[in-house]
Amino acid sequence: MLESIIIWLVVGGLAGWLASLVVRGGGSGILVNIVVGIVGAVIAGLLFGAGINDAITINTFVYSVLGAIILLAVLHLINRGRLAR
Template identity: 35%
Template sequence: MGLLYALLIGAAAGWIAGKLMKGGGFGALVNIILGIIGGIVGNWLFGLLGVSIADGILGDLITGVIGAVVVLFIAGLLKKK
């Protein structure tokens, strides 16, 4: 059940991050996949910094969105090269 939860939160985070990062040009499916990766990155980044945003679904979603924005930003930089 934990994997399904992580995939759903990551997919939602990727979709939201794709809407926030206009002009990314990756499409909805790639944004969702990058959102799943971004959720992992967000959890790692906030764990490294010792930051906790909130508990529960909302906190997981915010963490995932921030991680997905970071991943989409880096992917956008790599896409331009």
Template identity: 45%
Template sequence: MNLIILLIVGGLIGWVASMIMRTDGQQGIILNVVVGIIGSLLAGFVVTPLIGGAPITSGGISVTTVLVSLLGSVVLLALINLFRRGSVR
């Protein structure tokens, strides 16, 4: 059940992050889900211990975990854009 929730929330977070970074037209649903999940995992392991919370992989979804996951996805998209185009946008 946690895997299904992670996929759904990761997809939504990846979609919102791609809209924030204006890359929504360039990538499809699969890349949105991948960026959302990888961004959530990276932010969950790096940022969450610093602010004192539970990562999204623990199954608890709160406002803090969603915001941290969104931040991680936006940063991941910025890095992808930096390597792909040479500018963050």
């Protein structure tokens, strides 16, 4: 159980960090990266049928990063629309 939580935190942090590099060009801090990566994994699970689980594979990691990129892109569009008003 503890190992699974550690896996979620590490992979979530890496996925969030990579996604923030792609979308914004820089990291947002370790805690935000972890949250974005984990939520990205959930989004990937809903969209692609994959996400973070007890066994990390290249596919699940890539899907987690893609989900995090989607999340950050949507948030970026929402914030841009809010600032344009």
